[in-house]
Amino acid sequence: MSKRKASKYKIDRRLGVNLWGRPKSPFNKRPYGPGQHGQRRKKVSDYGLQLAAKQKLKGYYGSIGEKQFRKYYEEATRRKGDTSENLIELLERRLATVVYRSKFVPTVFAARQFVNHGHVLVNGKRVNVPSYKVQDGDVVQVDPKKKDMQLVFEGQESSERDLPDYIEVDSNDLKATFQRGPKLADVPYPTTMEPNLVIEYYSR
Structure with missing residues (x-):
């Protein structure tokens, strides 16, 4: 591991x-908490x-x-x-976050790696910087050549999170449009x- x-x-x-x-x-x-004293309350x-x-x-x-x-x-x-x-x-405007929120991959760690490897397009142009700031109206898309990756399938099937209403997702074309910057109450934190x-x- x-x-x-x-x-x-x-x-x-x-x-x-x-x-x-x-x-x-x-x-x-x-x-x-982990360790010998993890159950102690402090x-x-x-x-x-x-x-x-x-x-x-x-x-x-x-x-x-x-x-x-x-x-x-x-x-x-x-x-x-x-x-x-x-x-x-x-934080929600980070490209890696948008990829994760859109359920293109199963975890936020996978989202960062996915972007780093150049598998994501923003408005049709390849972007490989996880911290790239997504603007209102930007279209984030999985590279069509990478749509059949197992990682993408796992993301689509993940039940860990719901799609937020500030990102409009086309699951068939694996495209997401960032609609607006969210407030804390809008973000589906578990x-x-x-x-x-x-x-x-x-x-x-």
Whole structure:
């Protein structure tokens, strides 16, 4: 098992949630932290709650690196409106996120790899940058030559998530049109996300 795949399965128990709503998540059978002292209950400080919220959000989007995640926070603060809502919108505009949301692949980790390998077109042009910012009206499409990949079939059959209403998906042609930037309430997270705590963490 690769290091990334192993960490993907450990993160649920470490954070104490079924982060992606997976039926096979180890958290479903062992809803406590890993290790000898995983079942002990500890009082968590405000800082601890903020850190956990940040780790949960970073992990959900494929374990985004700290440097890049901070850049999303900084851009969210520069924009008008609610900073926590801005942060969610920026994360949902990531090309890898749109590929995952559209059920073109089964996991967010697979989405990043799928984009990296050049299997995705945006408005007819190949884009291989997972963090590419998708704009309203952009059409994201699986390369027609890659439509028969097993990974794509698994994504289409996945029951882990629902299609959000801010992305219009044509499952036959494997095309998705990004309609608008979502609010937190629009995003179909399988567990509670608290971007307001993430903002508090970075603004300390």
